[in-house]
Each structure stands twice: as structure tokens, then as C-alpha cells.
Amino acid sequence: MLRLSRGARIGLGTIVTVVLVFMYVPLLLVVLNSFNAARIASWPIRDFSLEWWGKAFASEPIRAALLNSVLVGLGATAVALVLGTLVAFALQRHSFFGKQSVSLLIVLPIALPGVVTGVALNNTYNQLLEPIGIQVGYFGMIIAHATFCIVMVFNNVFARLRRLSPNVEEASRDLGATPWQTFRLVTFPQFRSAFIAGGILAFALSFDEVVVTIFTAPAGVDTLPLWMMNQMARPNEASTVNVVATIVILFSLLPVWASQRLGREIGDRN
Amino acid sequence: MSSPIAATMASTTAAGDVSLTGVTKTFGDMTAVRDLDLNVPQGEFLSMLGPSGSGKTTVLRMIAGFEDTTSGSIRIGGEDLTRVPPHQRPVNTVFQDYALFPHLTIAENVAYGLRVRGQSKSDRSDAVSSAIAQVRLEHVSSRLPHQLSGGQRQRIALARALILRPRVLLLDEPLGALDKQLREEMQIELKSIQREVGITFIFVTHDQEEALTLSDRVAVFNNGRIEQIGTAREVYEYPQTEFVARFLGLSNIIPARTVEQLTGQARVVSVRPERVRLLTDADATSGNDIVLAGTVAEIVYTGPTTRVLVDTADGLRLITETQNSHHPAADVEVRRGDRVRVAWTDDHSATLP
Numbered sequence: 001m002l003r004l005s006r007g008a009r010i011g012l013g014t015i016v017t018v019v020l021v022f023m024y025v026p027l028l029l030v031v032l033n034s035f036n037a038a039r040i041a042s043w044p045i046r047d048f049s050l051e052w053w054g055k056a057f058a059s060e061p062i063r064a065a066l067l068n069s070v071l072v073g074l075g076a077t078a079v080a081l082v083l084g085t086l087v088a089f090a091l092q093r094h095s096f097f098g099k100q101s102v103s104l105l106i107v108l109p110i111a112l113p114g115v116v117t118g119v120a121l122n123n124t125y126n127q128l129l130e131p132i133g134i135q136v137g138y139f140g141m142i143i144a145h146a147t148f149c150i151v152m153v154f155n156n157v158f159a160r161l162r163r164l165s166p167n168v169e170e171a172s173r174d175l176g177a178t179p180w181q182t183f184r185l186v187t188f189p190q191f192r193s194a195f196i197a198g199g200i201l202a203f204a205l206s207f208d209e210v211v212v213t214i215f216t217a218p219a220g221v222d223t224l225p226l227w228m229m230n231q232m233a234r235p236n237e238a239s240t241v242n243v244v245a246t247i248v249i250l251f252s253l254l255p256v257w258a259s260q261r262l263g264r265e266i267g268d269r270n
Numbered sequence: 271m272s273s274p275i276a277a278t279m280a281s282t283t284a285a286g287d288v289s290l291t292g293v294t295k296t297f298g299d300m301t302a303v304r305d306l307d308l309n310v311p312q313g314e315f316l317s318m319l320g321p322s323g324s325g326k327t328t329v330l331r332m333i334a335g336f337e338d339t340t341s342g343s344i345r346i347g348g349e350d351l352t353r354v355p356p357h358q359r360p361v362n363t364v365f366q367d368y369a370l371f372p373h374l375t376i377a378e379n380v381a382y383g384l385r386v387r388g389q390s391k392s393d394r395s396d397a398v399s400s401a402i403a404q405v406r407l408e409h410v411s412s413r414l415p416h417q418l419s420g421g422q423r424q425r426i427a428l429a430r431a432l433i434l435r436p437r438v439l440l441l442d443e444p445l446g447a448l449d450k451q452l453r454e455e456m457q458i459e460l461k462s463i464q465r466e467v468g469i470t471f472i473f474v475t476h477d478q479e480e481a482l483t484l485s486d487r488v489a490v491f492n493n494g495r496i497e498q499i500g501t502a503r504e505v506y507e508y509p510q511t512e513f514v515a516r517f518l519g520l521s522n523i524i525p526a527r528t529v530e531q532l533t534g535q536a537r538v539v540s541v542r543p544e545r546v547r548l549l550t551d552a553d554a555t556s557g558n559d560i561v562l563a564g565t566v567a568e569i570v571y572t573g574p575t576t577r578v579l580v581d582t583a584d585g586l587r588l589i590t591e592t593q594n595s596h597h598p599a600a601d602v603e604v605r606r607g608d609r610v611r612v613a614w615t616d617d618h619s620a621t622l623p
Contacts, residue, residue: 170336171369173356175383175434185386189373 027249034242056243065227072138072213072223073206076145080202083146084153085195092161110151117147118215125216137218144216145209149202156198160191193262200255208248224248285347285360286312286437286470288333293342295328295494302328304494306342310438315464315471317481320491321517326474329491330440333472335359346437361438362431366446368423370415376426377402377411383434401433402426404463421452428463438470445480457483478518482506490514507542508620515540515622522546522588523622532560533616541619543591548578548604549611561613564588566604578604580612588612 004012037049056062090096091103109117121144125136136143168190172182188195210225217226224244231241288310295303303325310316318326331337333344335356343352351359362383370379378385380401384394402411405425410418418426424444431439441460445453461484464471475481481488482502489499490513498505498514509515512523521540530536547553555561564582573594580588590612604610 165367165369167365167367167369168371170334170356171363171365171371172382172386173336174334174361174363175386175430176357177382177386178357181386185382186371 030242030245031249033239034246036239036242038239052239052243056240056247059240061222061227062224062240062244065222065224068221069207069224072141072145073203075139075142076149076206077199077203079142079146080149080153081195081199084150084198084202085157087150088154088157088161092158093166106154107151109147114209114211115215117144118212121147121212122215138221140218141213141216141221141223144212145206148212149206152201152205153195153198156194156201157191160194164190197259197262200259204252204255208252284312287345287347288438288470288472289345290329290333291343291345293329293332293344294340295325295332295337296340302494303332306494306496308489308496308499310470310472312470313468315461315473315484315486317473317475317485317488318491319475319478319481319488319517321476324491325494326489326491327442328494330363330442330472330474333438334361334363334440360436361440362434362436363440363442364424364427364431364444366443368415368427368444370423370426370430372415375412375414376407376418379415379426380411380430380433382430397433401429404432405429420448421456424448424456425459428460432463432467435467436469438472439464441471441473443474443476446475446477453480460484482518490517492517509540509622510620512538512540512622515620520589520591524586524619528562528582528584528586529560532562538622539619540622541614543577543589544575544593545618546588546590546612546614548580548590548592549613555613556615558615558617559613560616560619561611562586562588563609563611566606566608566610569604569606578610580610 032045034052035048035050036045037047037051038045087102087106091099091106121140125140129136164187168186169182172186173179177185208225209223210229213223213226217223222230228241228244288308290306290308293303293306293308294301306325306329308329318329320326328337332339333346335351335354339352343350345351346360370376371382374382377398381391381394381398384397399408399411402408405428407422407425407429410422410426415423415426424447427444444460445456448456457480460471473481473484482505485502487499487501488505490497490505492513498510500508505514506518509518509521515521515523520543522543524539524541526536526538529539549555549561562580562582564580564586566578567581567587568577568579570577570579571594575591575593578590578592580590582588
């Protein structure tokens with residue numbers, strides 16, 4: 001255990017406090033402003049009101065944007081879960097020509113600036129696929145999100161598979177289980193928590209994605225982040241943005257809580 | 271079984287006979303097993319003994335079905351299983367690291383084989399309890415594997431395999447991870463379980479003492495071949511190759527030149543340290559004895575025995591081993607540097623090729 005002098009402890013404590021204040025006070029402002037009766041976010045709050053909450057719940061565009069975000073997020077997550085898991089198995093269990101390159105190409109999209117991915121996919125959709133009669137539409141957005149969501153699932157599942165003993169699968173075969181029974185009863189339960197954690201992260205990543213979405217969303221389709229950004233540009237209804245932001249904050253606590261719980265479960269087991 | 275007669279027939283025909291014919295296994299350009307023939311009769315406890323990389327584990331894995339044979343055939347009870355996948359073979363394995371399913375309780379682990387065969391929970395519960403009772407671990411059945419000690423996991427791995435009543439049980443160094451005392455207890459337990467269930471056990475080990483203690487027969491592996499196969503006494507007392515003589519316990523290998531000087535016959539012999547007597551001047555030798563003179567180089571007290579290392583004039587170092595008695599007066603009384611003679615009866619040595 002590292003021992004710190006009194007001075008160092010006070011110094012570090014101050015830094016921690018300042019950092020936490022800078023991280024969380026703006027979030028608190030958003031939450032408080034969602035109850036602000038004023039038309040635009042202003043400080044200090046004069047009158048508390050639930051008016052914006054009511055408007056937000058009644059708003060058709062918000063509902064549509066939320067539905068889009070959820071659908072795109074679920075679609076991208078589903079694609080990422082299937083492909084990410086398959087790639088993790090391929091790279092963990094088999095050796096083949098070009099294995100290192102595949103590994104790099106899978107992880108690359110998370111490092112690429114979103115604007116590059118966005119421009120690249122936008123060009124592909126509009127200048128390559130559309131002229132030959134393929135309208136990607138809504139699915140273009142799902143595919144675009146899936147490119148970086150795969151990494152989340154892949155990294156989680158790959159790391160878990162590396163820690164599994166291949167012997168237990170042999171033991172399962174040895175005890176009479178078919179390959180499918182072995183996967184269902186032995187292999188999957190052992191990486192299930194990594195699979196779920198990867199899925200949650202993938203969904204969270206897709207849900208708040210702005211840059212790639214701008215370039216790939218079909219005309220007239222808003223996701224929640226796109227809707228919020230557009231409202232900020234037209235500040236007459238900015239306070240509903242605060243309401244939506246507050247709801248998003250509450251919802252994003254769920255995956256954090258879930259992934260910490262999953263992490264603890266794994267920690268207990270080892 | 272449709273009738274009692276069929277059941278009797280099945281037990282009299284040797285369903286647990288294992289027979290490997292001309293089995294070869296190569297990995298790339300490395301040959302792990304070369305043209306191996308091996309017959310294990312029903313109910314035998316066979317140990318496959320050898321250093322790591324000698325091919326013994328590969329043979330076990332081919333019998334289990336985890337490795338394909340490159341050529342040759344594997345039969346169990348007369349049935350050709352060479353191309354049958356592992357889950358359809360009538361054999362079960364106890365793995366070196368036990369390979370218990372970490373996410374299932376002990377009872378679920380033991381029940382696994384019956385579960386994948388589609389037996390309902392209520393049908394299998396009696397079999398599961400009695401399998402766990404056989405290894406005396408009823409009190410841990412609702413725990414997870416990581417909550418058990420090494421010895422307990424080992425016994426559960428055994429119960430999980432035996433519940434399926436395999437015709438052959440394969441054991442891959444199952445006692446390797448246990449400490450010495452527990453290992454010796456488990457050896458006795460394994461032996462008694464094998465006698466009780468009466469099925470063929472094929473046991474892989476690199477521990478020569480374990481192989482000698484447990485087995486009806488020992489197959490000594492080296493370089494992908496069986497160097498020698500026989501009862502414990504045969505392979506220990508009558509090693510047929512220098513490798514076997516050296517791998518099983520300590521051995522004095524006397525080169526042909528020295529044996530020719532002593533007996534007139536040019537042959538290499540192996541003689542065990544406990545067959546070599548340390549002579550004092552008064553001790554008589556008989557006409558059958560081979561006697562060598564030398565100097566005491568080292569004296570090692572091991573508890574039950576004392577080893578005396580003797581260097582002969584022509585550069586040979588001989589090991590003698592003598593039982594200690596309770597009274598020091600009766601024990602070996604030599605000192606380093608003493609001139610001594612050592613002798614052994616010619617019949618007590620084995621001629622090597």
C-alpha cells in the first residue's frame with residue numbers, strides 16, 4: 001500500500017474534487033434546467049415548471065427520434081453480437097492466413113475518426129450503390145453503426161475466450177454432448193456475461209452516435225442525438241432538449257450499473 | 271438389454287477390450303506416435319508411462335477421439351471406432367486439470383452426461399447421488415467447482431466419468447496436481463474403485479512409482495513407441511532397453527567392456543542399486559557374483575535406505591542401496607574415500623541390447 005503524506009493527500013483530494021465538479025455540475029445543470037419555466041436555458045432558475053416535460057412527452061418528433069435511435073441501436077447491436085462473436089471465435093480458436101490483418105481490420109473502425117467513416121459510407125451509398133439501384137435507406141445507418149459496434153462485442157468476447165480452458169469443451173464432448181449441446185451448455189454460459197456486456201456497450205455507443213449518423217441517416221430521419229443537435233441550433237424549444245438529456249442520463253445509468261454488476265459476478269467467480 | 275441372457279452375454283464378451291493396430295499420428299512433420307500396436311484386455315489397469323513428448327497422451331487422446339489417427343485403427347470391444355466422434359465413443363476421460371464445468375454445481379457436473387443423453391432430472395437424481403456417494407463427497411454437491419480442493423475436484427471428475435458406465439476409462443495424469451500424501455491416498459482409492467467397477471482403465475503418467483503401484487501392466491513410451499510392456503515386476507526387474515532401465519528408478523548400466531573383463535561375455539547389463547551389495551573384507555562372495563573394486567565417493571541417507579556411490583578404477587560410478595535398520599550399528603559403515611568392493615549376483619542383472 002502506497003503511503004501518502006498529509007500534504008499529498010490534501011493536494012490529490014483537491015484535484016479529485018475539481019475534476020468531479022467539472023464532470024458532474026454541467027450534467028446537474030441540464031437536469032435542473034429541464035424544470036426551468038424559462039423558454040431558454042438560463043441561470044439562476046426563477047420558476048420551476050413541468051411544462052417542458054409535458055411538451056417533451058407529447059412531442060411527436062421526439063418519439064419518432066427515440067424510436068429511430070432504439071431501432072438503429074438494436075439493429076446494430078444484433079449485427080455486432082453475431083459478427084463480433086463469430087470473429088472472436090475465429091481469431092481465438094483457429095490459425096489461418098491473414099489472421100493478424102483480420103484482427104487489425106476489425107478493430108480499426110473504432111480508431112477511425114467518425115467523420116471519415118461517415119464520408120466514406122455516404123459516398124459508397126450515394127455514388128456507388130444508388131446508381132445501380134440499391135437503396136440502403138434505414139439499413140445504411142444500421143450497417144454504419146455496426147462497423148464500430150462489432151469492436152465492442154469482439155473485444156469483450158475475445159478476452160473472455162482467451163481465459164477459457166478448451167479442456168471443458170473436450171470434457172463435454174467426452175461426456176456425450178454433441179457440438180451444439182456443448183456450445184449451448186458449456187461454451188456459451190462461460191462467455192455469456194462478456195457477450196451481454198459487449199452488447200450493452202455496443203448499444204450505448206450506437207445510441208449516442210452523432211457524426212457517422214449525420215452522414216448516413218436518410219433524409220427526414222432523426223435519431224435522438226440528431227434531433228437534440230438540431231434543436232440546439234434552433235433555440236426556441238431548447239428546454240425540451242434538457243428534458244430529453246435528463247431522460248438519456250437516467251437511461252445511461254442502466255448499462256453502467258449492469259456492466260459493473262456483470263464485472264463483479266466474474267470477479268467473484270475467479 | 272432385451273433379456274437377462276443378453277445381459278449375461280454382454281458381460282462375458284469382452285466389451286472393454288481396447289485394441290490399437292498400426293496407429294501412427296503425425297503433427298506436421300513431427301511424428302508423435304509411430305506404428306503402434308497395443309491390446310488392453312477388458313478390466314485391465316494399464317499405465318502408459320513415459321517422459322513428456324513420448325506420445326502417451328496423444329495415444330490417450332486418439333482413444334478418446336480428440337485426435338484423428340493419421341493411419342491405423344482403434345477398436346473397442348471389437349468395434350472399429352477410428353472415425354467415430356468423441357461424443358459417440360463408449361469411453362470417458364478424467365482430465366489432467368479435471369476440466370469440471372466452472373458454471374455448474376458439483377451435482378450438475380456429475381449429472382451432465384445423463385442430461386445430454388436426455389434423461390430427466392428426476393430420473394437421473396438417484397444415479398447422481400450414488401455416484402457422488404461413491405467418492406464420498408455428498409456434502410459438496412451444491413457447491414461450485416472452485417470451492418473444492420484439488421483432491422475433491424479430482425474425485426468429482428472421476429464420478430462424472432464413471433456415472434456413464436463407460437467400457438473404458440481414460441485418465442490423463444489425474445494425480446499430477448496433488449501433493450504427495452494426497453496422491454498416495456488417491457492411488458489406493460483409484461485402485462479400489464477400478465476393482466469395484468471392473469472396467470478397463472488406461473492411465474497416463476510420467477511418475478514411474480505411480481505406474482508401478484497402480485497397474486496390472488505398464489507400457490513404457492519413448493519417442494512415439496512402446497519400448498516395453500509388461501507387469502510392474504517385469505519392466506522393473508527385466509528392462510529390455512537402456513531407456514527403460516534408466517526411466518524406471520535408478521539403474522547401474524555396466525558397459526560391455528567392463529562386463530567382458532569380469533565375465534568374458536561382451537554385453538551391456540543393467541543392475542538395480544538395491545541388488546548391488548557393498549562388501550566388507552569379511553564378506554564372502556560366491557562363484558555367481560560379479561565383483562568390482564572402487565572408492566566411496568558419496569554416502570546419501572534417504573530414510574529407509576542408504577545409498578553409497580562407488581567410483582571404480584575405470585571411471586564407472588556405481589550406486590548401491592542398502593536397507594537401514596533401526597540400530598545404527600547394523601547399518602552401512604563406510605566413509606568417503608574408503609576402498610571398498612561391490613558385488614551382485616549375475617542373475618540379478620538384466621542384459622540390454
